[in-house]
Amino acid sequence: MVQAGLFVFRDNDEIERGGNLKCELDKAIKGSQIAIIVFSKDYASSTWCLDELVMILDCKDTYRHTAFPVFYDVEPSEVRNQRGSFADAFSRYEEQLINAGSDTETGKMKKLSEQPNGILELQNQVLSNVLKGGKRRLYNVHEGADKINQAICSKRVLVVLDDVDKLDQFDTLLGTRVFYPGSKIIITTRKKGLLRAHPAHKVHKVEILDFGESLELFSWHAFGQDHPMDGYVEQSKMVVRHCEGLPLALQVLGSSLLGKSIDIWKDALSKLEEVLHTDIQKVLEISYDTLQDDYDKNLFLHIAYFFIGVEKDDTVKILEKCGLHPTVGIDSLVDRCLLTVENGNKLMMHQLLQKMGKEIVRKESPKEPGRRSRLW
Numbered sequence: 001m002v003q004a005g006l007f008v009f010r011d012n013d014e015i016e017r018g019g020n021l022k023c024e025l026d027k028a029i030k031g032s033q034i035a036i037i038v039f040s041k042d043y044a045s046s047t048w049c050l051d052e053l054v055m056i057l058d059c060k061d062t063y064r065h066t067a068f069p070v071f072y073d074v075e076p077s078e079v080r081n082q083r084g085s086f087a088d089a090f091s092r093y094e095e096q097l098i099n100a101g102s103d104t105e106t107g108k109m110k111k112l113s114e115q116p117n118g119i120l121e122l123q124n125q126v127l128s129n130v131l132k133g134g135k136r137r138l139y140n141v142h143e144g145a146d147k148i149n150q151a152i153c154s155k156r157v158l159v160v161l162d163d164v165d166k167l168d169q170f171d172t173l174l175g176t177r178v179f180y181p182g183s184k185i186i187i188t189t190r191k192k193g194l195l196r197a198h199p200a201h202k203v204h205k206v207e208i209l210d211f212g213e214s215l216e217l218f219s220w221h222a223f224g225q226d227h228p229m230d231g232y233v234e235q236s237k238m239v240v241r242h243c244e245g246l247p248l249a250l251q252v253l254g255s256s257l258l259g260k261s262i263d264i265w266k267d268a269l270s271k272l273e274e275v276l277h278t279d280i281q282k283v284l285e286i287s288y289d290t291l292q293d294d295y296d297k298n299l300f301l302h303i304a305y306f307f308i309g310v311e312k313d314d315t316v317k318i319l320e321k322c323g324l325h326p327t328v329g330i331d332s333l334v335d336r337c338l339l340t341v342e343n344g345n346k347l348m349m350h351q352l353l354q355k356m357g358k359e360i361v362r363k364e365s366p367k368e369p370g371r372r373s374r375l376w
Contacts, residue, residue, distance in 0.1 A: 026154055029055050030063075030181075038070045039079050044089030054156065058181035119172050120144060126173055130157055145172050156182040164189045165290060190287055193335045208245030208350075215240050217247060221254025235265045242272055244351050252279045275362070276355050284356040287338055299329040300338060303347055304357030305374045312345045 029035065035056045043049050059065045071079070078084045123144030124137065130151045138144040152159070157180065161173060164187050179185065189195065195203055209217065216226045218240055223229050228236035239257075243249040256277065257265055276284075291297050299319065307315045312330065319326040330347070333339035340348045358376060365371035 025052065026055065030059060032059075033065055035059075035065060035067045036070060037067060038072055039074055040072045041074050041085055043074075044086045050089075055181065058156070063181070119169070122173060123148060126159070127151060130155070130159075141172050148173065149178070152183065153178050153180055156180050158184045158186070160186045160188075162188050164194060165191055167194060170194075190290070190336050192337070209247060209250070210245065211240060214243060214245050214250055218243070218250040218254045221251050222257050224258075231262060232265065235262070235269060238269055239272075242269075242351075246350065246352055248283055249277070249280050249352055252277055276352065276359050280352065281356055281359055284353060285360070287336055288356065288360065291336070292332070295324055296329050296332050299324045299326060300333055301357050301361060301374060303330075303333070303339065304349060304354045305361070305376055307347055308349055308354060309346055312341055312347055315347055 029052065037053060037056065056065070056067055060067050069076070069079070074084075078086050082090045119141055120138055123141065127138070127144070127147055130148070138147065152174070159174070161169070164170070174185065187195075215228070215236065218236060219225060219227050222236065223232070239253055240250070243253065253268075253272075257268060260268075275281075288297065288300060291300065302319060302322070302324070303315065307318075316326045316330070330339065330341075334341060338349070338353060342348050361372050361374050364373055369375060
């Protein structure tokens with residue numbers, strides 16, 4: 001092949017395995033147009049070989065490289081159907097990938113990033129997980145971004161960034177966003193605008209549960225089974241309707257009612273008509289607390305109290321006179337999934353978000369309604 005003018009990189013087993021060789025092999029596989037894989041009986045027993053095979057197949061799918069298998073003293077069907085020595089080996093390799101092979105970093109972005117040196121701590125966590133426990137203390141954010149970029153562009157990773165709420169978190173935690181073939185990056189955020197600023201390959205909007213799914217989820221937490229117990233069916237349906245498909249609320253309320261008598265259930269349902277459960281209130285308030293200024297916070301509370309179901313244009317005209325800049329404010333609330341515009345340009349809000357807003361105002365003066373900023 002060399003005489004024919006083809007550059008050949010041969011994976012020589014006589015060369016000592018090591019970090020430098022791995023980088024060289026990775027670079028060679030990515031830079032090659034054709035890969036010839038020699039399958040022998042002991043091929044699958046080598047994690048090194050299987051890692052290379054995964055990379056070759058990823059490059060085949062991603063970059064349309066060509067791969068040719070050669071079967072040496074082994075039947076093609078054993079490899080294709082994972083029989084014989086390949087069955088156990090592939091099973092062990094798959095288990096390794098599930099348990100440790102895909103490096104995962106899950107973090108509550110908002111909580112950590114707002115602490116002193118929070119971003120740096122997150123970078124250390126990401127790098128430690130990607131390097132499988134390797135300790136490389138970082139001293140500044142720019143160094144961290146460079147180190148992360150070097151680490152994730154040379155190996156397949158699964159990175160989960162949970163609750164991203166600022167643009168700079170993308171750059172500081174994902175480097176230049178050049179990823180190794182086959183890598184998966186999952187980002188959850190309450191701000192749709194972040195995904196527009198950094199175009200994603202695929203955006204998935206988490207939908208609320210339908211009634212049947214809601215009743216099943218609630219039942220697992222309230223009864224330890226997928227349906228309500230006899231005597232609690234109607235009360236369970238009332239709770240489910242109250243939650244309007246929000247999984248968090250179904251889980252919290254179900255757990256709080258587990259093992260309680262029917263009298264407690266009825267009283268709890270009566271209380272829910274007036275105030276939210278404390279744990280639900282705390283979680284929902286996170287989105288409210290992250291609104292960028294008092295203009296947007298006041299706008300949210302005004303809409304929650306007085307403008308649900310009102311046409312957007314009419315709402316803007318009224319609230320402009322209050323100096324709340326409602327046009328840009330409503331756009332911000334929609335971006336953070338606190339508000340929707342639907343049904344003929346009408347403002348709509350999840351029932352529990354509306355109750356969360358009313359509870360914020362109620363707590364201004366729990367015993368003297370006349371001293372609250374808004375009355376209902």
